[in-house]
Amino acid sequence: MEYRDEVFWRLLDDYRVLVVFDEIHHCAGHDPLLSNAWGQQILQRIQDRAVFTLALSGTPWRSDDRAIALARYLSPEGQLICDYRYGLKEAIADGVCRSPRILLLDNQQVALTEAVETENTVRLFPSIVKLLGESPVTYEDLLRHDEVIEQLLARGSDKLDELNLTQPETAGLVVATDIEHAQQIARALDARGEGWCVVTNRTPNAQQVINAFRHSDCRWIIAVGMIS
Structure with missing residues (x-):
């Protein structure tokens, strides 16, 4: 928006304009001094000028x-006021979304090996939450840890085997953090002898790749910001 010229912005003065924002949460700020670049443009250019x-x-x-x-x-309280809210509950009731089943995994004996001068020390943590809160390990570190990836893929593969007995068309989706992470997951699936494909925002003809996967017998699709 910041690169539009004045001719464009005069539309708001010359016409009764309806402005539609998608994913408005990316635009921050009520105060221009505390706004990000997108939010600042909205406050300066659109607020009080658009009719709707x-x-x-x-x-x-x-x-x-x-x-x-x-x-x-x-x-x-700082609670957001919405004029209309359509949530997961309504979407499930309307049949446009399936009820999610979330499986939480933890580890009651996480071992962290740390190098202290010339010796290695091992610290034990009773949960992943404790590990993240009381050590230098980050959530990003866990996402890219080979053993964590292998554990999750093993559980996912077992679940796919179970589902395929009654629903042969079932496949698995892995949501990766970035392209490098997607490639790491693909290598792990390779090591398990599993079929996969990767789709990212850099994949040529990404939608065709997704459609081809939908009608194939490939077991896994690894996505970076392409499939919700």
Whole structure:
């Protein structure tokens, strides 16, 4: 938006404009000084000039705790006020979304080997939460840890085998952090003798790749920001 010329912005003065924002949570700020680049443009160029605005988001919050541009909040709780909310419960009731079944995995004896001068020391943690909170290990480290990947893929493969007995068309989706992570997961599936394909925002004809997977007998698709 910051590279549009004045001719473009005059549309808001010359016409009764409806502005539609998708994923508005990416646009931060009520105050121009505390806004990000996108939010600043909305505050300076669109707020109070557009006759109508429709702001949509599947993630109505920000990880940095800054306000979403154009949004209204309750005080002092800071709860977002939505004019209309269509959530997972409604989507399941309408048959446009399936009820998710989430399996949580943990480890009650996580061993962390640390180098201290000339010796290695081993620290034990009773859970992954404790490991992340009381050591230098990050969640990103766990996502890229070969043993963690292997454990998750093994459980996923066992579940696929079980489902394929009654639903032969069932396949697995792995959501990767980035392209390098996707390639690491692909190598792990290779080592297990599993069939896979990768689709990312850099994949030529990505939608055709997804459609081809849908109608193939490939067991796994690894995606980076392409399949929800």
